[in-house]
Amino acid sequence: MAQPIEDFLAMLAAERGAAANTIAAYRRDLEGAEDAIGNLAAASRDSLASLGAAWSGLAPASVARKASALRQFYGFLLDEGLRQDDPSAALPRPVTRRPLPRILGHDDVETLFAQAEREAESERSEAVRLLTLLELLYGSGLRATELVSLPLSAVPRDAPFLTVTGKGGQQRMVPVSGRAKQALSRWLAIRPEGHFLFPSRGGHLSRVRLFQVLRDLAARAKIDPQKISPHVLRHAFATHLLEGGADLRVLQTLLGHADIATTQIYTHVDSARLVALVNERHPLAQRAGRD
Template structure:
């Protein structure tokens, strides 16, 4: 569960990308995953130190065999539906409204927190695997007060 959460929030993966992640997408010597996204496009996604630790622990604990990082007991990989169920159950145990917790919410939080931390929109577009920058902009919801502060602090005429 920890590896699932860390990769959802720490790398901004889509639910389908996460559950269908093949073992060969996880290199042993680099902090990147090779993700096959929508339309079969591939991208490199950095993995945080926290997610790397959780993933390493999970790979050491999971049963051998199978070609997916998150295998299903019935063969193949964990389903998107099961991922949603696991997140909802975890939300309930944590005292959170399960209707407000989903893989997409964690992906959105990843995008929003990176932007709030100063990430470039084009970099975020690449990390999320969006073909169109307009799709990335939909993820952003920057409050008006923050924009005014940014202009007042960063614009050259604000210093005059």
């Protein structure tokens, strides 16, 4: 790996507070581009233009992500005086649309919880841990990384909140439901020793393992495992709160979104309520009712 790339990644960590997963993603994209065209720091516009063909089999969103990483890298080189020109204009600019989140219905959520609660009645450590994980994913809307990396100190003794460190090292307070608090109490009474809330072999439970235990639970609950993931449960948290009348700004805070435009994607699921609201509250609708 060329030194300019290492310096760029170090800048992401130090100045932008980028998370380890974000830095790893940038590294993969930059390494892949360098494998394709050689030294990125010295690459020409023609070399960058050739990446369009190399990426032709990728989805537009993947191409856009890779091109964005390269554009930021060349912006860094300019700022540091390591290049006098920016060749990134030659990179492809695919038209992408933000995909709508996969939605889990209320019935599936209830079925999933019923299965987890039945299994937790055994008081087996793995079953109680799984119920606690499920409660925090759906009840508090945590990201997978935020959840598995929670230190034990994030759980307060009295206040019904968790202190969560999200993307970019930003901290936020996340409310814990009464149900989740009960599950947490059960788990804290039997959890192994360790710095993390969900310890595992000297560290914490991995994101991959979290993904696996959720899909295994879905299979036991007779739900298609492909429908279930930590992120789908986070989407369900947001969607169902919005259906219940939650304010979009409040939802933005709970999810830890830096930009409310990211949160607004959830508004599409509440279209039926919005149509009813217009029919009931719009002045012309009220006038038609009087007529």
